Amino acid sequence: MMSAPHGYHGRFLEIDVGKCSFAWREISSDTLRQYLGGVGLGTYLLNRLQDGCVDPLSPESILAFVFSPLVGSALTTSAKFAVVSKSPQTNRINDSLSSSRFAIAGKRTGADAIVLRGQSDQPIIVSIDDSSVQFLPAAAYWGMECSEAERRIRDDMPASDAQVAVIGPAGENLVKYATISNDGRHAGRGGHGAVMGSKNVKALVVRGQKCVTWAQPAQLNKLAKELSAKSFGPATAKYRELGTAANLLVFNRLAMLPTRNFQQGQLESASSLAPETLEKTLRKTRKSCAACTIGCEHLYEGKQGESPVRIEYESLFALGANCGINDPQVVLNACRRCDALGLDTISTGGTIAFAMECAAEGLLPSEESLTFGDGEGLLRLIEQIGRRQGIGHRLADGSKQMAQQLGPKAEEMTAEIKGLEMPGYEPRGLTAMAVGLAVAARGADHNRSGAYEADFAGDVAQGDFKSAVQAVIDSEDRAAVMDSLILCKFIRGVLDDFYDDTATLLQAVTGWDIDRAELRDVARRIVHERRQFNVRAGWTPLEDTLPTKMFQQPVGIHEAIDRKAFSEAVGEYNFRRQSES
Template sequence: MGPAPGGYCGQALVVDVTDGSSTVLPLPDHVLRGYLGGAGLGTWLLTELGPAGVEPLAPAAPLAFVFSPLVGTPLTTSAKFAVVAKSPLTGLLNDALSSSHFAISGKLTGHDALVVVGRAREPANLLIDQDGARLVDAAEQWGMSAADAEESVRARHGRKWRAASIGPAGERGVRYATISHDGRHAGRGGLGAVLGAKNIKCVAVRGDRRVPVADRDAVLATAKDLRSRSFGPATEKYRELGTLSNLLAFNAVNTLPTRNFQSATFADAARLSAEDLAESRSVARSSCASCSIGCEHIYASKGGAKARVEYENVFALGPMCGVSDPDQVLEASARCDELGIDTISAGGTIAWAMECVERGMLDAPWLRFGDGAALLRALAEIGTRTGVGALLAEGSRRAAETVGQGSSAFAPHVKGLELPGYEPRTMQAMALGLAVNARGADHNRSGAYEADFTGGLDRMHGTAAHVRAAVETEDRAAIMDSLIFCKFLRGVFTAPFDEWARLLSQVTGWDVDSGELRATARRIVLAKRAYNLREGWTPDDDWLPERFLGGSLELGSGRTATLPPERLRAMIDTYYAERGLGRDGRPLVTSSDSRAESRP
């Protein structure tokens, strides 16, 4: 192989933590150009290195930290990475994105990805720098929160190290445990449990290998222009109030999931609104590494608990569970961070359990909608896998299979991943996006809500136009998740594929145009589906829970919303056709961009 393209190292480091050995995996240009980085390259690595049918928590299951050609450049929001593995929650592909200095330090070790396989004999930390990898004892950190473990590792080895760590939930195999770093989280799908199953508490990185770009002056000019545009109206709400500004807006248009999706409005939404919390409980604002937007808002409860607040954690721990006390919701969010668990899956699973109690299906009479103390108790039991937490730590799909009694009909998941804060019956492009997404019920890999809110479509009645819009947002997300850019920049780009192609050319030296980049997006989307097909996906997995289909959702003033199953079926069939799939969701022909042609 010749020298790597600009922005790339041209190799991945694969570490077997069973004995601490490591190997370098060359990444040829056609693989890098075909999958870019982040989620795309992570999918390729998982397909190549993961044995077919491997159990997600088995030693042989790989977990990859994947960077991109933009990491280390001055481009705003570029300090991002993907963590990619087979999810213990879904049994399918999962990629979780996050932003921090870990991305920069990891890339500067001289690798485009760091892949962990095996299982350490004793709890260990994995340290990787430009000289290679080594294991050190983690007995001191085991049992700590991720933040405390990270601080302990840096105090022990030096401040230049950056660590991604798991909390107690990851150690105990909670199926929606997170991997955390710099107070941020690779949150969805249980990747913290995968790292915990390998007996690894922290992966720490330190590097000094600079990665040159092809046209430095052009990249600097683009970075200056993009930074200027990032201060414009497209990002204003994120800067001023953060994503929590969505809560009152969603409540007003009947799309705020409440009491396990039994309602789409929450009477006490104002108590949890960004406007109210910012005035009474704001502590600080902050930014991710290399970010000019600054969407992070930190609030404190009256009890002193501090939490980084976003729409999704407030929705999941507030309206979804019927809890309106802001102090209890903030404390619950902080508790999730301490334990290292995904707030969306935690809130969804607890809300399902609350409904089970309400229906007499689960013997936990203390676990009731609207009871903030019960919410906090449930989180504590999930983190320790004690009491009802032993059941809820499995996620709503597995818990419903255990409880039975028809409780699967209202378990709020797709493919095992709990739904985010969007009501599918009143956002029917989003309903499709949730149903067909490779990761499961997810709002970041699809982004179909954009079509519901800004596409000029009737969001209460899904059609083929909704499908085409959803496909477009999914393609854009595939590129943004692989380059990697923050989704909050999406409104800044006026001609996204043209601009991204030009930028990629400046960084790498490749002659890339928008047509090639659109083909790359399709390749990445289908590569995720191909991986899932290999791991046992069936057409029944591309569907929504029974709760959302057929019945009417009361909207007030005599209005209702309905998503008939035949309408969802028609949208899914149209989606398959748009993607070149048969009615069974499988490829009709072997693509010229097949996995075999992308092997090194």
């Protein structure tokens, strides 16, 4: 076997859960340098191990857990991994990131990636302990909610340091936006949990002793200390003190808090959901992901006896404002139940909000008495979705598929892109973000393109779609590097120069003489690779658009989007991306 670069093992583990077999495969140094890890390496593997037309819930599909060169180092926020597969919700590429000790333990198995394929004929746990792979019966855990399953499986493993990624009832029931839960965190978007459920895999368990080497250990430690020190500063204060939920009042003030299925931009009494209010009335604790010095997790206790629940802006938006709900107890409970069942909060809230608008327009049977603001209805639907019961069976396929069944009027009411429900960024108020959302490879996506930064920085003026194109490309390129290294995006504000700083980190890890120009090339290669998978899966430029209501209805102070100017910008974006390849 060839020697691996520092920071890597130079191989991945391919497991066929149907045949209960596995094989180690080499990854060349060139490939690692070209795709880094995480999202980049995962996309590389997806393109080479799976045909684009494969049904993501079929045995032929793959589900890749991909680590990165920085995992296991002392660099803050580096304990992350990517999950990559074809999404059952969008039928396009899907990659989700998660942060937990699972990343560290997974890399210690000696693999840079673990790829599952096939389909077991009964529920199983795949357990990897160093280089050995076991296929264990999982019938006793099937049906368990995420945290209980994770705890029980970990307790039942012979080694106490095993880390576990599980699916909940939603994944078992093939809900198309089911998550994979690990350590209380979730690989959330696009339905990786359904892909895992389709393989009858309840859990992936990892542990090991195989450590990688670092090219410049002393330099890496120095850089890690410097990055940690910076991470305590003002650039991350928002995350540390309030969490992502701090966005809520800002967006509400700017009439950019999507409300009632994106029909409005402000929620009455939004302050009741804001972290500034919650921390006055509820007991709050803070947590950090493994190997993180920021500590952005803010957990709030509900009523007596209810477990603390992690609150993020996207969850407050999706299960609160977007459903017209401002009762914090309802929203906290909704978040708790989504976490337990293994449901993506954004798509759950987005799909329910869509159903609420359909009900208001008389497009659903009258016995489905859904109305905006109905907290009990929200909680009932979450249970029904997670278990595919009643109307939940239809909602479990997402708003796009449900709208196709309800007809053209319903299709005009969806708030999704490529089938993925919109995150809480209002395109009518954020011009660059509007383009970024439309062209994103995995659908409505606020993580692979953070183009809203250009809007808030004043780099792109409202309605200036021509300027938006470059901002979107730059934002996507930076995200491709961050998501492949992998570093948390919340650390980006402490970097003085993104490409120089990340190249320096990578040099210390790998010893490569990599510079900013090469990293920019890597970014473009990864973006191109993601687009190529989508092309092979049937993508056409017509998909790169926004929900109809964005072009037809103003929201608050924000005008409806000029379809012609927007379409020209999307065309320009696709032309330029094509020219790069």
